[in-house]
Amino acid sequence: MADMPTVTRGRATELSFSHFICTLGVAIEAERDIEGPLLWADPGFADWLRDAELAWETATNACYTALDRPPKAT
8 A cells, every 4th residue: 555646735636627627518518508599499498408507516616626615605
């Protein structure tokens, strides 16, 4: 076990930031699903909107983690 590398604070920040970037990509993709002039009339719109809102919430929390700040209370 002595040979195992320790996760340093810098490495933890790097991993947190990488996770944030991934969640940001998911949120942007989810947002694209709700773009369009008549999509609100589609029966699946409510599900797409919920998915986009959850994706942005996840990305926001990942950002707070990367910045080493507590997430906003919802």
